[in-house]
Amino acid sequence: MGVSLKAQHFIKAHKRSMDCFMTIFTAAAGLSNPHLQTLVPRFIRKQALFDPQWQTLETPDGDFLDLAWSEDPKGDSPNSDNKSRGDANNKPIFVLFHGLEGSFESPYANGLMNAFAKDGWLSVMMHFRGCSGKPNRLARAYHSGEVEDARFFLRHLHAQFPNNPKVAVGISLGGNMLANYLAEYADDPLLSAATIVSAPFDLACCSSRIERGFSRLYKKYLLNSLKSNALKKVKLLQEKIGISAETIKKIDKLYEFDERITAPLHGFKNAQDYYAQCSALPKLNKIKLPTQIIHAKDDPFMTDDVIPKFVLPDNIDYRLFQKGGHVGFITGSTLKPRFWLEEALPAYYESIQDSA
Numbered sequence: 001m002g003v004s005l006k007a008q009h010f011i012k013a014h015k016r017s018m019d020c021f022m023t024i025f026t027a028a029a030g031l032s033n034p035h036l037q038t039l040v041p042r043f044i045r046k047q048a049l050f051d052p053q054w055q056t057l058e059t060p061d062g063d064f065l066d067l068a069w070s071e072d073p074k075g076d077s078p079n080s081d082n083k084s085r086g087d088a089n090n091k092p093i094f095v096l097f098h099g100l101e102g103s104f105e106s107p108y109a110n111g112l113m114n115a116f117a118k119d120g121w122l123s124v125m126m127h128f129r130g131c132s133g134k135p136n137r138l139a140r141a142y143h144s145g146e147v148e149d150a151r152f153f154l155r156h157l158h159a160q161f162p163n164n165p166k167v168a169v170g171i172s173l174g175g176n177m178l179a180n181y182l183a184e185y186a187d188d189p190l191l192s193a194a195t196i197v198s199a200p201f202d203l204a205c206c207s208s209r210i211e212r213g214f215s216r217l218y219k220k221y222l223l224n225s226l227k228s229n230a231l232k233k234v235k236l237l238q239e240k241i242g243i244s245a246e247t248i249k250k251i252d253k254l255y256e257f258d259e260r261i262t263a264p265l266h267g268f269k270n271a272q273d274y275y276a277q278c279s280a281l282p283k284l285n286k287i288k289l290p291t292q293i294i295h296a297k298d299d300p301f302m303t304d305d306v307i308p309k310f311v312l313p314d315n316i317d318y319r320l321f322q323k324g325g326h327v328g329f330i331t332g333s334t335l336k337p338r339f340w341l342e343e344a345l346p347a348y349y350e351s352i353q354d355s356a
Helices: 005-023 034-044 107-118 148-160 173-184 203-209 213-232 234-241 245-250 254-265 271-278 281-286 340-348 350-355
Strands: 053-058 064-069 093-097 122-126 166-171 193-197 291-296 316-321 330-332 337-339
Touching: 034 107, 034 330, 034 337, 053 148, 064 148, 093 107, 093 148, 093 173, 107 122, 107 166, 107 337, 107 340, 122 148, 148 166, 148 173, 166 173, 173 193, 173 281, 173 291, 193 340, 203 254, 203 271, 213 234, 213 245, 213 254, 234 245, 234 254, 245 254, 254 271, 330 340, 337 340, 340 350
Parallel strands: 093 122, 093 166, 166 193, 193 291, 291 316
Antiparallel strands: 053 064, 064 122, 330 337
16 A cells, blocks of 8 residues: 555645644753653653553464554544544544553653544554563564564554554654664555654664663663563573573673574574664665654764764655653653643644544
């Protein structure tokens, strides 16, 4: 399924109407530090904004993918907001791919889903294997270049809602994965448009960057989560790649985790091979779908190596902000902070919302 005439018209129309709005991001007064931008969301949103409807998809290889929906995709919306009421079959669909060790509980995840749902969309997030709160059945997990689960999920979504416009947003690792997906399935993306936020387009540089300075705090959090999930299925991993619980516990760098687990588990020679094959930066020119990319220059997870230094095709709308941290983009003020992405993205895609 290529880009429809309706989607092409949308891109031209919304670029004209939303350019000024989307280029304006002002960090909240007193919260412009990149680490505050990155960490504050977890302090101001400690609980999810709504209770999702859950669905489990059985995968062809005997595993499963858990989906979180903003409402029952087969029923009427339970929301009291008039704009969000109505038959799900008639709504445009917002698709979210979360970041490394993310889930519906991540502040950006339920926040974006809620923002789009309030604006009249049907929101859904696919959890990568092992990220929904329960271990997946197989040794394999997920990684920055694994696109087949996304393809399986989007085919399922298209079969259920063949005529609904669909916009996908990928966050961090999910953004790099989405870029890989859009390059791999450039001629048949099963989507109308996409946005990629804070994506580590150069995996090797990002793996090195997170080991330096204050960013080691994020490394520790992510690595502890990865190791915890690996230990939950250590018997499967031992059978598949011969790694023991003791070895997993001793891993103290993300690079080492990728070297010992991610790479051999998913068919790569080593971590460098994984990084080389799955970094999406060299593949951006293959993307044909109308796609927006949002980066913050002060992102503490990354270096300037993730920023494209080449001319991007016209269908890619690249936005580089000086501030924003990693998936932060907190605006407003210290006393009244606001999640800018939750305001900007539904507005950016208003033309698709109106055309559904």
